[in-house]
Amino acid sequence: MEENLEPQETNDINRIIPVNIEEQMKTAYIDYSMSVIVGRALPDVRDGFKPVHRRVLFAMNELGLNHNKPYKKSARVVGEVLGKYHPHGDSSVYHAMVRLAQDWNMRYTLVDGQGNFGNQDGDDPAAMRYTEVRLAKLGEHMLDDIEKDTVDFQLNFDDSEKEPSILPTRIPQLLVNGSSGIAVGMATNMMPHNLTEVIDGCVAFIDNKEITIDELMVFVKAPDFPTGGIIYGMEGVKAGFHTGRGRVVVRGRINVETKPSGREQIIITEVPYQVNRDALTNRIGELVNDKTIEGVAHVNNESNKKEGTRIVIDLKRDGVANLVINQLYKHTELQTSFGINNVAIVKGRPRILNLKDLISEFVDFRHEVVVRRTKFELREAEKRAHILKGYLIALDHLDEVIAMIRASATPEIAKDNLINAGWGLDEIQAKAILEMRLQRLTGMERDKIIAEYEELQKLIAHLQNILGNESMRFDIIKTELLEIREKFGDTRKSEITYLDNEVSIKDLVKEEDVVITISHLGYIKRTPVDEYRAQKRGGRGAIGGKTRDEDYIEHLFVASTHHTMLFFTEKGRCYWLNVYQIPEGEKTGKGRAIQNMIQIPPDDKVRAIIDVQDLKDEEFVKSHNIVLCTKKGIIKKTELADFSRPRTTGVNAITIVEGDELLEARMTDGHSEIMMAVKSGRAIRFSEEKVRVTGRGAIGVAGIEVDDANDEVVGMICVNPVEDVAKTVLVVSAKGYGKRTPVDEYRFTNRGGKGVKTINVTEKTGSLVGMLAVLESQDLMITCKSGITIRMKVANVSEQGRATQGVKLIRIDEGDQIAAITQIDDQEEEKLLDAVEGAEGETGIEGAADQAPTAGEDTQAGTGEETKPEE
Secondary structure: OHHHHHHHHHHHHHHOOOOOHHHHHHHHHHHHHHHHHHHHHOOEOOOOOOHHHHHHHHHHHHOOOOOOOOOEEHHHHHHHHHHHOOOOOHHHHHHHHHHOOOOOOOOOOOEEEEOOOOOOOOOOOOOOOOOEEEEOHHHHOOOOOHHHOOOOEEEOOOOOOEEEOOOOOOOOHHHHHOEEEEOOOOEEEEOOOOHHHHHHHHHHHHHOOOOOHHHHOOOOOOOOOOOOOEEEOOHHHHHHHHHOEEEEEEEOEEEEEEOOOOOEEEEEEEOOOOOOHHHHHHHHHHHHHOOOOOOEEEEEEOOEOOOEOOEEEEEOOOOOHHHHHHHHHHHOOOEEEEEEEOEEEEOOEEEEOOHHHHHHHHHHHHHHHHHHHHHHHHHHHHHHHHHHHHHHHHHHOHHHHHHHHHHOOOHHHHHHHHHOOOOOOOHHHHHHHHHOOHHHHOHHHHHHHHHHHHHHHHHHHHHHHHHOOHHHHHHHHHHHHHHHHHHHOOOOOOEEEOOOOOOOHHHHOOOOEEEEEEEOOOEEEEEEHHHHOOOOOOOOOOOOOOOOOOOOEEEEEEEEOOOEEEEEEOOOEEEEEEHHHOOEOOOOOOOEEHHHOOOOOOOOOEEEEEEEOOOOOHHHHHOOEEEEEEOOOEEEEEEHHHHOOOOOOOEEOOOOOOOOOEEEEEEEOOOOEEEEEEOOOEEEEEEHHHOOEOOOOOOOEEOOOOOOOOOOEEEEEEEOOOOOOOOEEEEEEOOOEEEEEEHHHOOEOOOOOOOEEOOOOOOOOOOEEEEEEEOOOOEEEEEEOOOOEEEEEHHHOOEOOOOOOOEEOOOOOOOOOEEEEEEEOHHHHHHHHHHHHOOOOOOOOOOOHHHOOOOOOOOOOOOOOOOOOOO
């Protein structure tokens, strides 16, 4: 038994070929990857198709599904493709065919579908047994002249059928409809373009083969998406056209409408290419719920087949349309960037192509098609002319031909007799004469044969002329392209906006002056200067807005829409807000809570606001500082440059020790004098230069000595000795006493000392609550703990020495006391008047201090919830 096995074993060993596993894996994987690259995932540069699309259109053409023929079931087409040409999954074939019919995926559809082919909201098409298809008119032009030997045919997967290796398209399909696919080790992502523009580019290339890409871009301006949208920035597009790789930023189209109720609506009428409308709507809803996007009340996708895309975003009453739109662009697919990666198969190999490459490859292919078509037509014309010549010979010897045929025993003998008759007939002509019908022997038919022969001779001469003249061939290509443009060309759907890739809303906002009002309780808004144009001086309590009973306007100033606001909180954080992001409101509107616009924690509160003209102006930023002070007497100076790089989450402006909090922030030019006052009635004056510059994270240095745990700083002012000579120091005590004192009465000292008396604090006056640097033209706003507010003219507060207790400004009820003081900058109001009216006596601010109460009046502007004092 063993002896019998030995020869068999030896035989098996001889049949085994040892190979290196590494080499075998490399070879097998390369073969597989090339098969995927060439035969499945990447389009051919000539017709712009992957094999599956090519096979779908060819099968439909073979079934006779022209645009003017009845529809056929999609399953019938899919079966034809699967059975004859494409041995893959039926769903892959069906989805490839469906995409050719979807006008939101294809810039120009090639298949005409009937039934449910899905939609832009991500709904799937109906099953193939329910839908019907036929070729679209444009799709038929992909197959023009396929029967004229214009392209090579190859055997199908089982060698039972022949299929085209390429389609003889008249359309620059790859550029017009784009393509995307992932192969092995490479991918393609080609954008769709406008047919009119691409054909114009092809014609320009035919006219001048040396044309540059920049010159081609005059015709082919940018991608053109079936879903429209707005292309922002041409740098990425230009890079894509020049190198084959780039990035195009696309935004949806938005309109802002106002409902009858006065609330605004953001209407999205176009979304970027390949963005799912339902997914976009859901994403917006999630961001609203997460508080990432503020000011949105409701969002709904109202899109339908008739009206197209319509996503409606209802804003809250205090919602800012521009701000919401900016957030939508930032956080959702309403702004999408597409990577251009023009990889296609060129002569059997993948290659990255620029715009000129794509056009030249297409034109070269069209040239090849025209040459092959012309050669085919010439061959067919010559064949027909050869037969007609035989007919004419037979008609010239008609009686002999008839006698010869009648005398022949078989057709073969008759054919040989005709060939050997000496008339110059060959086998093809003799066979055609024998098959000729008797009716062609009539005189009229003879004339037709002669006319046809003469026409064919002209055609042959013309076709030979075409083959011998390249410029004629290119003229034919141009003519056929222009016919396609005339029939199917349309205008652009995607708008082009020439901006940088990184588009800021600031670039879109017109620079103009606006009035900014911020209330004591933290409501902020901006109002166009024009709204103040018709207002006259007089009236009280409505400067820039209606407020709650216990609220009042704390800050009012004019700023440009391109300025930036810095907000400092009591925990020492700094936040940024562009003026254009502040909600625009009517003069009588309340505005919007600052906490809803910047990411301030619930347990923190804005203490100080600084208006900066331009954080990108290096000279201005380097020459200015931010001075901060805390309630425990710490003073800190930091360069404005440290606050010139905004972050949405804010930054630390000062490190606050436990039990302390930030009180005040001021912007200085490096030459100011700083004054700080404490609750116990002392004040200190020292030069800003005594405070060294430190970084944002520093604690700061001592500014004034605080006596005990009950004492604290109540105010800080920064006075420029040159610019602020008209200012005086105003102090107010808890029980309503106040006065103004010249700055010079406070002697210069070093920082960190006890300072000097600024008000004589007694039981009658109560402790010091505030310190301001004021002008006589300004108004003083006083807030009590009970919510009572009073506004008076600064000029009505008498000027007294440092050591006095001041005069009674308002009467305080038993148990009540003053919580805070602030000044209304009437100078800004006057500037506003001059800017708006340009004439003395006209005013843009209602509620100036003409009718303000004098010192001592107990005028209540309204009572409400308790307002906590600063301390």
